Amino acid sequence: MALQDHFHPPLSTHRHWQAFHNAWATYIASDLNHRLPENYFAEPNVQFGIEIDVATFEESLPENVSSLQKNSLKWKPPAPTQSFPFQPVSEAVEISIFNNEEGPLLAGAIELVSPANKDRPASRKAFVSKCEAYLQQSLGLIIIDVVTVRQANLHNELLENIVASDVQHINTHLYTTAYQVVKHHKEPRLDIWQQSLEVGQPLPTMPLWLRGPICLPIDLGATYELTCQEQRIKVANGLRQK
Template sequence: MSLLDHFRPPLSERRHWHAFHNSWATYLSSQLNARLPEGYFAEANVQFGIEIDVAAFADGPPVGPGWVPPAPRESVPVTMGGPVVEIGIFSRSGGPTLAGAVELVSPANKDRPASREAFVSKCAAYLQAGIGLVIVDVVTERTADLHGELMARLGTTPPPGASLYATAYRPVDRDGAATLDVWHEALTVGRPMPTLPLWLRGGLCLPVELQATYDRTCSEQRLTPPAA
Protein backbone atom coordinates (compact mmCIF):
# COMPACT_ATOMS: atom_id res chain seq x y z
CA MET A 1 0.00 0.00 0.00
CA SER A 2 1.33 3.46 -0.86
CA LEU A 3 1.94 6.03 1.89
CA LEU A 4 -1.28 7.44 3.36
CA ASP A 5 -1.84 10.75 5.15
CA HIS A 6 -2.42 9.67 8.75
CA PHE A 7 -2.64 13.21 10.13
CA ARG A 8 -5.46 14.81 8.15
CA PRO A 9 -9.06 13.90 7.29
CA PRO A 10 -10.48 11.62 6.20
CA LEU A 11 -8.01 9.06 7.61
CA SER A 12 -7.26 11.01 10.80
CA GLU A 13 -10.97 10.84 11.67
CA ARG A 14 -11.02 7.04 11.29
CA ARG A 15 -7.73 5.99 12.90
CA HIS A 16 -5.36 7.26 15.60
CA TRP A 17 -1.92 8.05 14.13
CA HIS A 18 -0.17 7.11 17.37
CA ALA A 19 -1.64 3.60 17.30
CA PHE A 20 -0.32 3.18 13.77
CA HIS A 21 3.16 4.47 14.69
CA ASN A 22 3.21 2.18 17.71
CA SER A 23 2.53 -0.86 15.54
CA TRP A 24 4.92 0.28 12.79
CA ALA A 25 7.76 0.61 15.30
CA THR A 26 7.02 -2.94 16.51
CA TYR A 27 7.08 -4.40 12.99
CA LEU A 28 10.26 -2.48 12.13
CA SER A 29 11.99 -3.99 15.15
CA SER A 30 10.67 -7.44 14.16
CA GLN A 31 12.05 -7.01 10.63
CA LEU A 32 15.47 -6.00 11.99
CA ASN A 33 15.53 -8.85 14.51
CA ALA A 34 14.93 -11.32 11.69
CA ARG A 35 18.17 -10.12 10.04
CA LEU A 36 20.41 -9.30 13.01
CA PRO A 37 23.14 -11.85 13.80
CA GLU A 38 23.68 -13.46 17.20
CA GLY A 39 24.65 -10.90 19.83
CA TYR A 40 22.34 -8.15 18.57
CA PHE A 41 18.70 -7.33 19.20
CA ALA A 42 16.27 -4.56 18.25
CA GLU A 43 13.46 -3.26 20.43
CA ALA A 44 10.82 -0.58 20.01
CA ASN A 45 10.69 2.29 22.48
CA VAL A 46 7.39 4.20 22.29
CA GLN A 47 6.76 7.18 24.56
CA PHE A 48 4.11 9.41 23.10
CA GLY A 49 4.79 13.10 23.45
CA ILE A 50 8.51 12.33 23.50
CA GLU A 51 9.73 9.92 20.86
CA ILE A 52 9.11 6.82 18.80
CA ASP A 53 12.20 4.89 17.84
CA VAL A 54 13.61 1.50 17.05
CA ALA A 55 17.04 0.77 18.47
CA ALA A 56 19.51 -1.96 17.62
CA PHE A 57 21.84 -3.09 20.38
CA ALA A 58 24.97 -5.22 20.43
CA ASP A 59 25.56 -7.89 23.08
CA GLY A 60 28.91 -8.93 21.68
CA PRO A 61 31.62 -7.98 19.17
CA PRO A 62 30.53 -6.73 15.74
CA VAL A 63 30.40 -9.11 12.80
CA GLY A 64 30.89 -8.54 9.10
CA PRO A 65 28.23 -6.89 6.92
CA GLY A 66 25.55 -9.10 5.46
CA TRP A 67 23.53 -6.69 3.29
CA VAL A 68 25.00 -4.47 0.60
CA PRO A 69 23.44 -0.97 0.72
CA PRO A 70 23.26 1.42 -2.22
CA ALA A 71 25.87 4.15 -2.49
CA PRO A 72 25.07 7.21 -0.33
CA ARG A 73 23.37 10.15 -1.99
CA GLU A 74 26.15 12.36 -0.59
CA SER A 75 29.13 12.32 1.74
CA VAL A 76 29.77 15.57 3.56
CA PRO A 77 32.42 16.77 6.03
CA VAL A 78 30.85 17.44 9.42
CA THR A 79 31.82 18.78 12.81
CA MET A 80 31.45 15.83 15.17
CA GLY A 81 32.01 17.74 18.40
CA GLY A 82 34.89 17.97 20.85
CA PRO A 83 35.69 16.21 24.12
CA VAL A 84 32.84 15.32 26.45
CA VAL A 85 33.09 15.43 30.25
CA GLU A 86 30.31 13.51 31.93
CA ILE A 87 29.42 11.05 34.67
CA GLY A 88 28.09 7.67 33.59
CA ILE A 89 26.19 5.35 35.89
CA PHE A 90 26.17 1.71 34.83
CA SER A 91 24.91 -1.56 36.28
CA ARG A 92 27.71 -3.91 37.34
CA SER A 93 25.75 -6.75 35.73
CA GLY A 94 26.48 -5.15 32.36
CA GLY A 95 23.97 -3.99 29.79
CA PRO A 96 23.37 -3.48 26.06
CA THR A 97 25.31 -0.93 24.07
CA LEU A 98 23.40 1.19 21.55
CA ALA A 99 24.60 0.49 18.00
CA GLY A 100 21.90 2.07 15.78
CA ALA A 101 18.50 3.73 15.88
CA VAL A 102 15.45 4.34 13.72
CA GLU A 103 13.40 7.44 14.62
CA LEU A 104 9.77 7.78 13.54
CA VAL A 105 9.01 11.50 13.76
CA SER A 106 5.86 12.49 15.66
CA PRO A 107 3.95 15.80 15.45
CA ALA A 108 5.35 16.79 18.86
CA ASN A 109 8.92 16.52 17.49
CA LYS A 110 8.09 19.20 14.87
CA ASP A 111 6.02 21.44 17.12
CA ARG A 112 7.79 24.09 19.21
CA PRO A 113 11.42 25.21 18.79
CA ALA A 114 12.31 23.50 22.08
CA SER A 115 10.85 20.21 20.83
CA ARG A 116 12.77 20.41 17.57
CA GLU A 117 15.92 21.31 19.48
CA ALA A 118 15.55 18.25 21.73
CA PHE A 119 15.02 15.91 18.77
CA VAL A 120 17.94 17.33 16.79
CA SER A 121 20.21 17.24 19.85
CA LYS A 122 19.43 13.57 20.45
CA CYS A 123 20.09 12.66 16.81
CA ALA A 124 23.32 14.68 16.73
CA ALA A 125 24.50 12.93 19.89
CA TYR A 126 23.88 9.54 18.25
CA LEU A 127 25.93 10.48 15.19
CA GLN A 128 28.71 12.07 17.23
CA ALA A 129 28.99 8.77 19.14
CA GLY A 130 29.34 6.84 15.86
CA ILE A 131 25.82 5.39 15.99
CA GLY A 132 24.03 4.85 12.68
CA LEU A 133 20.64 6.52 12.35
CA VAL A 134 17.53 6.48 10.18
CA ILE A 135 14.87 9.22 10.45
CA VAL A 136 11.41 8.72 8.93
CA ASP A 137 9.10 11.75 8.77
CA VAL A 138 5.56 11.16 7.46
CA VAL A 139 3.96 13.94 9.54
CA THR A 140 1.93 16.07 7.13
CA GLU A 141 0.36 18.53 9.57
CA ARG A 142 3.62 20.33 10.44
CA THR A 143 6.33 21.45 8.03
CA ALA A 144 9.51 21.74 10.12
CA ASP A 145 12.53 20.17 8.39
CA LEU A 146 14.32 18.23 11.14
CA HIS A 147 16.80 16.76 8.66
CA GLY A 148 17.86 20.23 7.59
CA GLU A 149 18.18 21.35 11.20
CA LEU A 150 20.28 18.30 12.01
CA MET A 151 22.64 18.93 9.10
CA ALA A 152 23.01 22.56 10.15
CA ARG A 153 23.79 21.45 13.72
CA LEU A 154 26.56 19.21 12.39
CA GLY A 155 28.13 22.13 10.58
CA THR A 156 27.17 21.42 6.98
CA THR A 157 24.88 23.26 4.59
CA PRO A 158 21.34 21.84 4.74
CA PRO A 159 19.90 20.61 1.43
CA PRO A 160 16.62 21.99 0.07
CA GLY A 161 13.93 21.00 2.54
CA ALA A 162 11.39 18.24 1.98
CA SER A 163 8.20 18.13 4.04
CA LEU A 164 8.21 14.32 4.14
CA TYR A 165 11.33 12.19 3.89
CA ALA A 166 13.28 9.16 5.05
CA THR A 167 17.00 9.61 5.65
CA ALA A 168 19.82 7.30 6.69
CA TYR A 169 23.06 8.58 8.23
CA ARG A 170 26.38 6.80 8.59
CA PRO A 171 29.13 8.54 10.60
CA VAL A 172 32.49 7.25 9.36
CA ASP A 173 36.15 8.22 9.63
CA ARG A 174 37.93 8.45 6.27
CA ASP A 175 41.66 9.13 6.34
CA GLY A 176 41.33 10.79 9.73
CA ALA A 177 38.45 13.05 8.65
CA ALA A 178 34.97 12.78 10.16
CA THR A 179 32.46 12.20 7.37
CA LEU A 180 28.72 11.65 7.31
CA ASP A 181 27.29 9.48 4.53
CA VAL A 182 23.68 10.46 3.86
CA TRP A 183 20.87 8.65 2.04
CA HIS A 184 18.06 11.21 1.74
CA GLU A 185 14.80 10.21 0.07
CA ALA A 186 11.78 12.50 -0.28
CA LEU A 187 8.47 10.81 0.52
CA THR A 188 5.14 11.52 -1.15
CA VAL A 189 1.63 10.57 -0.04
CA GLY A 190 0.33 8.05 -2.55
CA ARG A 191 3.79 6.72 -3.45
CA PRO A 192 5.73 3.73 -2.06
CA MET A 193 8.60 4.14 0.40
CA PRO A 194 12.25 3.13 -0.01
CA THR A 195 14.48 0.64 1.76
CA LEU A 196 17.30 2.43 3.59
CA PRO A 197 20.57 1.22 5.12
CA LEU A 198 20.99 1.23 8.89
CA TRP A 199 24.71 1.24 9.66
CA LEU A 200 25.43 -0.11 13.12
CA ARG A 201 28.42 1.04 15.07
CA GLY A 202 31.12 -1.51 14.25
CA GLY A 203 30.38 -1.78 10.53
CA LEU A 204 27.35 -4.06 10.24
CA CYS A 205 24.68 -2.76 7.82
CA LEU A 206 21.01 -3.78 7.67
CA PRO A 207 18.17 -2.85 5.32
CA VAL A 208 15.28 -0.94 6.92
CA GLU A 209 12.36 -2.10 4.82
CA LEU A 210 9.96 0.80 5.22
CA GLN A 211 7.42 -0.27 2.60
CA ALA A 212 7.22 -3.91 3.69
CA THR A 213 6.75 -3.00 7.36
CA TYR A 214 4.27 -0.25 6.46
CA ASP A 215 2.25 -2.74 4.41
CA ARG A 216 2.25 -5.18 7.32
CA THR A 217 1.06 -2.48 9.70
CA CYS A 218 -1.77 -1.48 7.37
CA SER A 219 -2.79 -5.13 6.99
CA GLU A 220 -2.69 -5.90 10.72
CA GLN A 221 -4.74 -2.78 11.51
CA ARG A 222 -7.23 -3.51 8.71
CA LEU A 223 -6.41 -0.15 7.20
CA THR A 224 -7.53 0.61 3.66
CA PRO A 225 -7.11 3.84 1.70
CA PRO A 226 -9.94 6.33 2.42
CA ALA A 227 -12.51 6.63 -0.33
CA ALA A 228 -11.89 9.56 -2.63
Protein backbone atom coordinates in the same frame (compact mmCIF):
# COMPACT_ATOMS: atom_id res chain seq x y z
CA MET B 1 1.68 0.14 -0.67
CA ALA B 2 1.63 3.93 -1.09
CA LEU B 3 2.18 6.28 1.85
CA GLN B 4 -1.06 7.66 3.27
CA ASP B 5 -1.85 10.82 5.23
CA HIS B 6 -2.46 9.69 8.80
CA PHE B 7 -2.97 13.24 10.11
CA HIS B 8 -5.85 14.54 7.93
CA PRO B 9 -9.34 13.22 7.05
CA PRO B 10 -10.55 10.83 6.00
CA LEU B 11 -7.94 8.53 7.62
CA SER B 12 -7.37 10.66 10.73
CA THR B 13 -11.08 10.49 11.63
CA HIS B 14 -11.05 6.68 11.62
CA ARG B 15 -7.60 5.78 12.98
CA HIS B 16 -5.30 7.26 15.65
CA TRP B 17 -1.87 8.12 14.26
CA GLN B 18 -0.31 7.28 17.67
CA ALA B 19 -1.53 3.68 17.40
CA PHE B 20 -0.17 3.41 13.86
CA HIS B 21 3.26 4.78 14.82
CA ASN B 22 3.35 2.43 17.80
CA ALA B 23 2.52 -0.59 15.61
CA TRP B 24 4.93 0.47 12.83
CA ALA B 25 7.81 0.75 15.30
CA THR B 26 6.95 -2.70 16.65
CA TYR B 27 6.93 -4.32 13.20
CA ILE B 28 10.20 -2.64 12.20
CA ALA B 29 11.82 -3.98 15.39
CA SER B 30 10.35 -7.44 14.75
CA ASP B 31 11.69 -7.46 11.18
CA LEU B 32 15.13 -6.43 12.43
CA ASN B 33 15.19 -9.18 15.05
CA HIS B 34 14.71 -11.75 12.28
CA ARG B 35 17.74 -10.42 10.39
CA LEU B 36 20.21 -9.04 12.97
CA PRO B 37 23.37 -11.01 13.84
CA GLU B 38 23.23 -13.29 16.87
CA ASN B 39 24.54 -10.77 19.41
CA TYR B 40 22.20 -7.95 18.37
CA PHE B 41 18.56 -7.23 19.16
CA ALA B 42 16.06 -4.45 18.48
CA GLU B 43 13.50 -2.94 20.85
CA PRO B 44 10.70 -0.45 20.12
CA ASN B 45 10.43 2.51 22.48
CA VAL B 46 7.23 4.55 22.25
CA GLN B 47 6.40 7.43 24.60
CA PHE B 48 3.64 9.97 24.12
CA GLY B 49 2.89 13.05 26.18
CA ILE B 50 5.66 12.68 28.76
CA GLU B 51 5.12 15.01 31.72
CA ILE B 52 7.54 15.62 34.59
CA ASP B 53 6.36 14.25 37.97
CA VAL B 54 3.20 12.56 36.62
CA ALA B 55 4.21 9.34 38.42
CA THR B 56 5.07 10.97 41.76
CA PHE B 57 2.58 10.43 44.57
CA GLU B 58 2.56 11.38 48.24
CA GLU B 59 1.61 8.50 50.52
CA SER B 60 1.92 7.79 54.24
CA LEU B 61 4.93 5.70 55.26
CA PRO B 62 4.33 2.04 56.17
CA GLU B 63 4.70 1.09 59.82
CA ASN B 64 7.68 -1.24 59.25
CA VAL B 65 9.94 1.51 57.83
CA SER B 66 13.03 2.09 60.00
CA SER B 67 13.80 5.45 61.56
CA LEU B 68 16.78 5.84 59.19
CA GLN B 69 14.54 5.23 56.15
CA LYS B 70 11.95 7.66 57.55
CA ASN B 71 14.59 10.35 57.98
CA SER B 72 15.90 9.76 54.45
CA LEU B 73 12.43 9.84 52.90
CA LYS B 74 11.53 13.02 54.79
CA TRP B 75 14.74 14.80 53.78
CA LYS B 76 14.14 17.97 51.78
CA PRO B 77 16.89 19.31 49.50
CA PRO B 78 17.89 22.97 49.61
CA ALA B 79 16.74 25.39 46.94
CA PRO B 80 18.44 24.86 43.56
CA THR B 81 21.48 26.96 42.73
CA GLN B 82 20.10 27.71 39.26
CA SER B 83 16.79 27.26 37.49
CA PHE B 84 16.08 27.89 33.81
CA PRO B 85 13.68 26.66 31.11
CA PHE B 86 14.47 23.24 29.66
CA GLN B 87 12.50 21.19 27.13
CA PRO B 88 13.09 17.41 27.27
CA VAL B 89 11.99 15.23 24.38
CA SER B 90 8.29 14.91 25.20
CA GLU B 91 7.42 12.27 22.60
CA ALA B 92 9.48 9.45 21.21
CA VAL B 93 8.76 6.74 18.66
CA GLU B 94 11.97 4.88 18.00
CA ILE B 95 13.59 1.51 17.50
CA SER B 96 16.85 0.96 19.36
CA ILE B 97 19.32 -1.68 18.19
CA PHE B 98 21.65 -3.14 20.82
CA ASN B 99 24.77 -5.31 20.83
CA ASN B 100 24.73 -7.51 23.94
CA GLU B 101 28.27 -8.90 23.72
CA GLU B 102 29.45 -6.44 26.39
CA GLY B 103 26.29 -4.68 27.37
CA PRO B 104 23.75 -4.29 26.04
CA LEU B 105 25.33 -1.38 24.15
CA LEU B 106 23.37 0.83 21.78
CA ALA B 107 24.47 0.23 18.18
CA GLY B 108 21.89 2.16 16.14
CA ALA B 109 18.48 3.82 16.20
CA ILE B 110 15.47 4.52 13.97
CA GLU B 111 13.41 7.61 14.85
CA LEU B 112 9.79 8.06 13.71
CA VAL B 113 8.98 11.77 13.93
CA SER B 114 5.79 12.79 15.79
CA PRO B 115 3.88 16.10 15.51
CA ALA B 116 5.17 17.22 18.92
CA ASN B 117 8.78 16.80 17.73
CA LYS B 118 8.11 19.41 15.00
CA ASP B 119 6.01 21.79 17.08
CA ARG B 120 7.84 24.42 19.16
CA PRO B 121 11.47 25.49 18.67
CA ALA B 122 12.39 23.92 22.03
CA SER B 123 10.85 20.58 20.99
CA ARG B 124 12.68 20.61 17.68
CA LYS B 125 15.94 21.46 19.44
CA ALA B 126 15.47 18.56 21.88
CA PHE B 127 14.89 16.09 19.04
CA VAL B 128 17.85 17.40 17.04
CA SER B 129 20.10 17.24 20.12
CA LYS B 130 19.15 13.60 20.69
CA CYS B 131 19.96 12.70 17.07
CA GLU B 132 23.24 14.62 17.23
CA ALA B 133 24.17 12.67 20.38
CA TYR B 134 23.64 9.41 18.47
CA LEU B 135 25.93 10.59 15.68
CA GLN B 136 28.57 11.81 18.14
CA GLN B 137 28.72 8.20 19.40
CA SER B 138 29.15 6.97 15.79
CA LEU B 139 25.79 5.19 15.92
CA GLY B 140 23.81 4.43 12.79
CA LEU B 141 20.63 6.50 12.56
CA ILE B 142 17.51 6.64 10.39
CA ILE B 143 14.87 9.40 10.65
CA ILE B 144 11.39 8.84 9.18
CA ASP B 145 9.06 11.84 8.93
CA VAL B 146 5.54 11.27 7.57
CA VAL B 147 3.91 14.04 9.67
CA THR B 148 1.75 16.19 7.40
CA VAL B 149 0.44 18.65 10.02
CA ARG B 150 3.78 20.37 10.72
CA GLN B 151 6.08 21.96 8.14
CA ALA B 152 9.39 21.92 10.04
CA ASN B 153 12.24 19.81 8.66
CA LEU B 154 14.25 18.27 11.50
CA HIS B 155 16.86 16.79 9.15
CA ASN B 156 17.72 20.27 7.86
CA GLU B 157 17.93 21.60 11.42
CA LEU B 158 20.20 18.70 12.40
CA LEU B 159 22.57 19.43 9.52
CA GLU B 160 22.65 23.14 10.34
CA ASN B 161 23.53 22.21 13.90
CA ILE B 162 26.50 19.97 13.07
CA VAL B 163 27.77 21.11 9.65
CA ALA B 164 29.29 24.54 9.21
CA SER B 165 28.82 24.87 5.44
CA ASP B 166 27.81 23.10 2.22
CA VAL B 167 24.51 21.93 3.70
CA GLN B 168 22.20 20.36 1.11
CA HIS B 169 18.65 20.81 2.39
CA ILE B 170 15.67 18.60 1.61
CA ASN B 171 12.99 20.92 0.26
CA THR B 172 10.07 18.95 1.69
CA HIS B 173 8.60 18.25 5.13
CA LEU B 174 8.11 14.52 4.38
CA TYR B 175 11.33 12.52 4.07
CA THR B 176 13.51 9.74 5.39
CA THR B 177 17.26 10.00 6.00
CA ALA B 178 20.03 7.60 7.01
CA TYR B 179 23.36 8.56 8.56
CA GLN B 180 26.74 6.87 9.00
CA VAL B 181 29.85 8.25 10.69
CA VAL B 182 32.80 6.80 8.77
CA LYS B 183 36.44 7.56 8.01
CA HIS B 184 37.39 8.67 4.50
CA HIS B 185 41.17 8.82 4.03
CA LYS B 186 41.59 8.71 7.84
CA GLU B 187 39.28 11.70 8.30
CA PRO B 188 35.88 11.28 10.01
CA ARG B 189 32.94 12.04 7.73
CA LEU B 190 29.18 11.97 8.03
CA ASP B 191 27.63 10.08 5.10
CA ILE B 192 23.94 10.79 4.50
CA TRP B 193 21.29 9.05 2.42
CA GLN B 194 18.17 11.17 1.97
CA GLN B 195 14.88 10.48 0.22
CA SER B 196 11.87 12.76 -0.15
CA LEU B 197 8.53 11.13 0.66
CA GLU B 198 5.14 11.90 -0.85
CA VAL B 199 1.62 10.85 0.07
CA GLY B 200 0.42 8.40 -2.57
CA GLN B 201 3.95 7.20 -3.44
CA PRO B 202 5.81 4.05 -2.28
CA LEU B 203 8.25 4.12 0.62
CA PRO B 204 11.94 3.37 -0.06
CA THR B 205 14.46 0.96 1.43
CA MET B 206 17.04 2.72 3.62
CA PRO B 207 20.47 1.58 4.92
CA LEU B 208 20.84 1.14 8.68
CA TRP B 209 24.52 1.25 9.63
CA LEU B 210 25.24 -0.27 13.02
CA ARG B 211 28.35 0.54 14.98
CA GLY B 212 31.03 -1.22 12.93
CA PRO B 213 30.76 -2.57 9.37
CA ILE B 214 27.23 -4.01 9.62
CA CYS B 215 24.61 -2.50 7.29
CA LEU B 216 21.02 -3.74 7.01
CA PRO B 217 18.40 -2.76 4.42
CA ILE B 218 15.31 -1.33 6.13
CA ASP B 219 12.38 -1.92 3.79
CA LEU B 220 10.02 0.82 4.98
CA GLY B 221 7.42 -0.11 2.38
CA ALA B 222 7.12 -3.73 3.53
CA THR B 223 6.78 -2.89 7.25
CA TYR B 224 4.40 -0.02 6.44
CA GLU B 225 2.18 -2.34 4.37
CA LEU B 226 2.20 -4.97 7.13
CA THR B 227 1.18 -2.32 9.68
CA CYS B 228 -1.67 -1.12 7.46
CA GLN B 229 -2.87 -4.70 7.04
CA GLU B 230 -2.76 -5.41 10.77
CA GLN B 231 -4.49 -2.09 11.54
CA ARG B 232 -7.13 -2.84 8.85
CA ILE B 233 -6.24 0.23 6.80
CA LYS B 234 -6.54 0.16 3.03
CA VAL B 235 -7.09 2.50 0.09
CA ALA B 236 -10.21 1.89 -1.97
CA ASN B 237 -12.13 4.50 -3.95
CA GLY B 238 -10.56 7.31 -1.95
CA LEU B 239 -11.40 5.71 1.40
CA ARG B 240 -8.55 4.89 3.79
CA GLN B 241 -10.25 2.73 6.35
CA LYS B 242 -11.93 -0.63 6.37
